[in-house]
Amino acid sequence: MREGCRAGWRGRMECSWKTVLLLVCASLGVQYTAIRTLRDSLSGPCEGAYRCSSRHHRDSRWRSLCDDGWMQELPRKHILLFSTTRSGSSFTGQLLNQHPEVFYVFEPLFHVQQAFTNSSSRLRRSLDRRALLGAYRDLLLNLYTCDLHFMENYIRPEPQDHVTNSFFRRSSSHALCSPPVCLEGGDGAVSDLPDETWCPKKCGTLNLTLASLSCLSRGNIAIKTVRVPEVGDLRTLTEDPRLDLKIIHLVRDPRAILASRMMAFSDQFRAWKIWNATGRQPRYVDLSQITSTCKDMSASAETGLQRPPWLHGRYMLVRYEDLAFNPKNKAAEIYRFVGLEMEDRVSLWISKNTNSNVSAPSEWNYRYSTTRDSRAAAESWRLRLSFDIVRTVQRLCNDTLALLGYKPVQSSAQLRNLSHSLIQHMSFETVT
Ligand SMILES: *[C@@H]1O[C@H](CO)[C@@H](O)[C@H](O)[C@H]1NC(C)=O
Ligand SMILES: *[C@@H]1O[C@H](CO)[C@@H](O)[C@H](O)[C@H]1NC(C)=O
Ligand SMILES: *[C@@H]1O[C@H](CO)[C@@H](O)[C@H](O)[C@H]1NC(C)=O
Ligand SMILES: *[C@@H]1O[C@H](CO)[C@@H](O)[C@H](O)[C@H]1NC(C)=O
Ligand SMILES: *[C@@H]1O[C@H](CO)[C@@H](O)[C@H](O)[C@H]1NC(C)=O
Ligand SMILES: *[C@@H]1O[C@H](CO)[C@@H](O)[C@H](O)[C@H]1NC(C)=O
Numbered sequence: 001m002r003e004g005c006r007a008g009w010r011g012r013m014e015c016s017w018k019t020v021l022l023l024v025c026a027s028l029g030v031q032y033t034a035i036r037t038l039r040d041s042l043s044g045p046c047e048g049a050y051r052c053s054s055r056h057h058r059d060s061r062w063r064s065l066c067d068d069g070w071m072q073e074l075p076r077k078h079i080l081l082f083s084t085t086r087s088g089s090s091f092t093g094q095l096l097n098q099h100p101e102v103f104y105v106f107e108p109l110f111h112v113q114q115a116f117t118n119s120s121s122r123l124r125r126s127l128d129r130r131a132l133l134g135a136y137r138d139l140l141l142n143l144y145t146c147d148l149h150f151m152e153n154y155i156r157p158e159p160q161d162h163v164t165n166s167f168f169r170r171s172s173s174h175a176l177c178s179p180p181v182c183l184e185g186g187d188g189a190v191s192d193l194p195d196e197t198w199c200p201k202k203c204g205t206l207n208l209t210l211a212s213l214s215c216l217s218r219g220n221i222a223i224k225t226v227r228v229p230e231v232g233d234l235r236t237l238t239e240d241p242r243l244d245l246k247i248i249h250l251v252r253d254p255r256a257i258l259a260s261r262m263m264a265f266s267d268q269f270r271a272w273k274i275w276n277a278t279g280r281q282p283r284y285v286d287l288s289q290i291t292s293t294c295k296d297m298s299a300s301a302e303t304g305l306q307r308p309p310w311l312h313g314r315y316m317l318v319r320y321e322d323l324a325f326n327p328k329n330k331a332a333e334i335y336r337f338v339g340l341e342m343e344d345r346v347s348l349w350i351s352k353n354t355n356s357n358v359s360a361p362s363e364w365n366y367r368y369s370t371t372r373d374s375r376a377a378a379e380s381w382r383l384r385l386s387f388d389i390v391r392t393v394q395r396l397c398n399d400t401l402a403l404l405g406y407k408p409v410q411s412s413a414q415l416r417n418l419s420h421s422l423i424q425h426m427s428f429e430t431v432t
Contacts, residue, residue: 075103075215078144078245079222079338082231082300084293086260087252088320089224090172091353091374095331096222097174098349099340103215106172108143109136109227111154133233136225143223144243146215148208162208170206171199175218181210220340231300231315238314245314246338249304252320253406253422254294254397255390259381276386287396294397301403305428317428319404324378325423327354379418387412 079096083089090106097104112135142150152159155166170176177195178185182203185195215221228234231249238245262269262276271285304315316337323330327350335342354374387409394401394408401408405424409415 074145074242075219075221076244077102077220077222077338077340078243079220080140080234080237080245080247081222081224081250082228082234082247083224083226083250084252084257084297085226086257086264087226087250088324088378089226089250092248092250092318092320092323093172093222093224094349094353095334095346096224097172098346099220099343100345101219101340101343103146103175103218103221104173105143105221105223106169107225107227108139108151108168108223109225110168111151111156112136112139113227114156115154133228136228137234137237140223140225140237141240141243144221144237144245146212146221148211148215151208159208163205164208165205167206171195171203175214176206176211177203178214180217181207181214229296231303231311235310238310247304247311247315248334248337249300249315249317250320251297251301251317251404253381253404254290254297254400255385255393255406256320256378256381257293258290258389258393259384263384272389276384276389279386279388281388281392287392290393291396294400298400298403319423319426321378321423324354324374327374382415382418382422385415387415390415 079102081089081093081096083092093104093106096102097106112132116132116135139150139154149162151167152162152164155164157166159166167176172195174195175181177199182199184202185199231247234245234247237243238247258272262272266273271282275281275285301317304311304317307315316334318330318334328347331346331350332342335346390409398408400406405426407422407424409420409422414420
């Protein structure tokens, strides 16, 4: 990693956090622990230190940070949409992306994973899960301070003059297709089309300095990721006094996740497709991926629902099905939880994108499209999976299904009968 130690793109911040920076520079993997240790040595839990309350101002250990003034300028809300692949996170992310005061980033950790998996095999072997998670958290922390330049450590090919063509799913972020980042995006003519259809063509290369400025000017930041396994892996971020992190844990029926992965990643799921088509389970079918998805999902939900102090007021469990069946109300709940107004633009997006009359624009990559009948999409797995496969997932994931209120089916007829609901009413209380 080159220059992996910049914690802020503005000089001021680098001075304020000189000590932190020295520690941050130490090494990948342990750097986050270092920040955490520093925080522990500074003071106990200090929620709101971020806003430099008068209480912290009197505390000499915080005064220099507060006097520097940078804290007040950084984003107020730090939202993490925490999910797993094919759980409806693109759809849910749109609810945040549409908000004019939210700077939304779609899976920035993609670049970290790419950088690591493309390293030499020697490095890859020595890399354990802890180091990768450390790098993930490190990037998240830097993005939450609007330091988009920090991404340059991971983007390949390496950006020149802070400009890149390779930002993953850039057009999934409305802010990156709007002024000041993309002047074309200010044009009312394109506002009715999804950004994905025009942004890659019209906006050109991405200037990461402008992206950082856009982030600061929006005042709040939301990041979607499907790459962090468990909510416990985020603990150092929820405890970081500089952040006011809100985690939206999006879950989905694992049977639906599997069906969706089979459709989207058909090469990887060839054995499953053979099983689905022939009714015979190939011996080489890989059951481990869906099993660990279920394990991670329920481990996180259990942690969140036990309400440990480090997650207090910071965790909300959302079932994708509840959102798909009742998007307006659920979105309003999400907005109450994160503490932002649900702007008209968000409601409008929901009306436009959740009924069956809207069809996806043809240029849009179907794999990632979110524009469709949300209710039908949430249920379509019931017509797409053989009963045999469904029964296997029910066996592998029985605890997860029970915990999250997804009912198992006993027969093929029950599976295909869409009048028979498989969603048990659950209220996962959110403590704010
Ligand atoms: C991975 O590394 C190889 C060899 O260093 C390089 O040629 C290739 O472009 C890299 N791929 C990506 C996606 O960065
Ligand atoms: C990127 O934007 C910044 C801020 O406006 C500007 O100073 C810089 O010249 C831009 N970089 C390039 C390569 O255009
Ligand atoms: C779809 O469009 C038709 C006619 O354009 C309308 O009658 C119907 O209510 C619409 N359905 C939904 C779910 O909005
Ligand atoms: C499974 O097979 C059925 C037909 O038997 C087909 O309609 C469905 O699309 C298949 N599902 C997947 C995920 O390929
Ligand atoms: C799930 O299956 C395991 C093993 O068969 C069993 O011990 C456990 O009680 C089951 N859990 C539920 C919630 O049914
Ligand atoms: C489908 O499910 C509904 C609700 O459980 C039930 O009333 C109905 O009889 C079922 N239909 C068939 C054909 O089994």
